[in-house]
Amino acid sequence: MKLLLPILTIGILIAAPTVSAETPTVAGTDGSVVFQVRDIPEGVPKEGHGKSAKKYGYRIPSLLTTSKGTVITFTERRLGLHDHAQNDIVLKRSTDGGKTWGKEIVAFEDGMNSINDPLTVQLADGRIMMMFARFPYGRHARASGWIKMAEFGYDNLETNVLTYITTSDDDGKTWNKPRNITRSVKPTHWVNANTPGAMIQLTSGKHKGRIITPLWGTIPVDGKRTWEILVAYSDDNGKTWQRTNPLNDPEKGFPNECQIAEASNGDLIIISRNQSGEKLRKKSISKDGGITWSDIKTDPTLPSVACMGSIIKGPVKKDGSWDLYASFPSSAGRKNGQIAISTDHGKTFQIKKIITGPFAYSATxxxxxxxxxLCIYEANGYKTERILSIPLSELK
Structure with a gap:
């Protein structure tokens, strides 16, 4: 047994995160402000957690670059900052690469109900698709004061959390009537099925054109909560949806908010928030287009507190391959955002840039x-969402 100790120690050192004191930094305050708290106009109805709110708060970013060269930032607009505060999904568009931004556009709102977790993708035909969750007034995926835990089910608009998709045919300026897809994506033992950030559409292989996203769900157990994740996918441009079984997680802690990317070898990589576990992000890999997945495991090269983060594919290189890029806060708290690259199809990541200062949810x-x-991130105690442009040459 004594002989094993040096071997294990070497293994731990090899797997350790690559962030160091020499990792280049950029100040989070260098990012330009896209959304920031502002006064709520007179006449806006306010109830529940938003009843005494004087300011709109903005949280939970999603980011999209379209084929027309438009950059679109999506987020929740809240009465205050509570997760359940009559949230609307709003967006801003930039036609100059993110230097300046147009007016705030409401993509969807539903009165006193809370619209959460914008999840976006542009399809190969140019149409933009957004998925979101509708939480009924007074219900959420957790009990909080007067708000009760949502109930299992698919049909009760007053007690069930529902998942919708909506689309835009004019580069995000206007949005079509949302369609309820809850029965297709939510298991019966989950109260919700959603996640913020980005969906993807596969660009190569047997399942080229498949729209795919991971989702997380809450499982109430004896007054407490656990979580699972699964994958939902569509092979007909979003008309119908199917889902996998929840992914198996043998480790301590629970997967939660999650994102997915397509690697150039055909693998799909899910990176997940780690709730109640180690300060490392969780990861799972699929080799069959997202139908089956490896056991979820913590990745020692992705140190982070429990928080949402992103993962995306990079530009296609001359040899037809591409790298993966991820963003997430440090293991010391929701601060010092880490920008990492994977050059081995998601097996390992190297942290190449630190965005100093407050850094919570992000999208790239x-x-x-x-x-x-481009990285948009929550900063300044959730009072602003800022965006930074980092040259890819600095992330090699």
């Missing part, structure tokens, strides 16, 4: 010119 995309990584 490649800039319209293909030369930079």
């Amino acid at each position: 995309q490649i800039s319209p010119d293909g030369k930079s990584l």
